[in-house]
Amino acid sequence: MATPFWKYHALGNDYLVLDPERLDFPLQPLAIQRLCHRHFGVGSDGILLGPLPAPGADFGLRIFNPDGSEAEKSGNGLRIFARYLWDGGKVGGEPFYVQTLGGLVQAQVQNQGQQVQVAMGRVSFQSGLIPVTGADREVIQEPIQVQGQTFTFSAATIGNPHCVILVPEATPALAQTYGSALENHAFFPQRTNVQFVQVLSPERLRLEIWERGAGYTLASGSSSSAAAAVVHRLGLCAPAVTVEMPGGELAIRIAPDFAITMTGPVTGVAQGILASDIFAG
Numbered sequence: 001m002a003t004p005f006w007k008y009h010a011l012g013n014d015y016l017v018l019d020p021e022r023l024d025f026p027l028q029p030l031a032i033q034r035l036c037h038r039h040f041g042v043g044s045d046g047i048l049l050g051p052l053p054a055p056g057a058d059f060g061l062r063i064f065n066p067d068g069s070e071a072e073k074s075g076n077g078l079r080i081f082a083r084y085l086w087d088g089g090k091v092g093g094e095p096f097y098v099q100t101l102g103g104l105v106q107a108q109v110q111n112q113g114q115q116v117q118v119a120m121g122r123v124s125f126q127s128g129l130i131p132v133t134g135a136d137r138e139v140i141q142e143p144i145q146v147q148g149q150t151f152t153f154s155a156a157t158i159g160n161p162h163c164v165i166l167v168p169e170a171t172p173a174l175a176q177t178y179g180s181a182l183e184n185h186a187f188f189p190q191r192t193n194v195q196f197v198q199v200l201s202p203e204r205l206r207l208e209i210w211e212r213g214a215g216y217t218l219a220s221g222s223s224s225s226a227a228a229a230v231v232h233r234l235g236l237c238a239p240a241v242t243v244e245m246p247g248g249e250l251a252i253r254i255a256p257d258f259a260i261t262m263t264g265p266v267t268g269v270a271q272g273i274l275a276s277d278i279f280a281g
């Protein structure tokens with residue numbers, strides 16, 4: 001049996017969708033690394049495995065990073081999965097529920113598949129939930145040292161962990177220089193996603209992102225959600241904010257309890273069949 005794949009991107013953050021019913025190999029870390037490799041594989045920022053059975057939800061979804069690690073949640077991944085389900089006739093324009101490792105989310109496909117809205121769940125700043133080492137507390141504006149530099153960070157979870165650093169100017173160089181050291185810092189037992197955030201106005205943020213298990217990416221939905229929640233918690237942005245990233249913009253809405261609604265585009269790229277010797281050599 002040959003294995004089909006579907007490739008989409010969400011603001012340049014690209015994923016391969018694999019159907020668990022049509023997979024003819026075990027989805028182990030080495031296979032994931034090869035599939036995501038930009039030269040020896042199809043190339044992507046991650047793998048979406050679904051739909052899976054999920055009691056209490058319409059669909060289950062597992063999310064994997066290019067390094068083979070499993071992520072609890074992915075905002076862009078959830079928008080892509082929703083569009084995949086819509087393309088396959090499994091959903092229409094009605095809201096539906098997806099169970100992820102990081103919790104239950106509600107999604108709705110809009111504008112004939114061009115846009116998806118996801119209720120991402122609530123952001124928490126609680127150290128024990130993120131997790132961040134040290135006393136149980138909200139992790140707000142604390143020092144962190146990497147490569148001789150001291151940054152002030154806040155941490156958040158929306159199912160997956162985030163380290164959010166406000167800077168006067170968010171640049172790719174900041175993310176690419178310090179991202180890996182922050183991702184693997186001892187403060188984060190499960191590692192972390194990293195965002196450098198520039199507040200352009202109370203309604204507009206600019207992000208540069210280093211993702212756990214993926215590295216520098218052009219956009220991230222969970223990063224946008226977490227970063228916007230931190231900036232709002234600091235009183236520096238409105239509850240409705242546009243998050244600008246190299247790959248494009250997401251609309252983020254923050255409820256008083258820090259429940260996040262994310263709305264943004266999805267673009268189809270390709271579909272195909274994996275070659276029988278993709279894992280050789």
Ligand SMILES: N[C@@H](CCC[C@H](N)C(=O)O)C(=O)O
Pocket residue numbers: 013045046065070071072073074075076077160161193211212213214217219220221222223
């Ligand atoms: N790009 C995703 C985040 C994917 C998971 C992340 N790398 C993690 O390990 O938590 C998004 O759009 O949220």
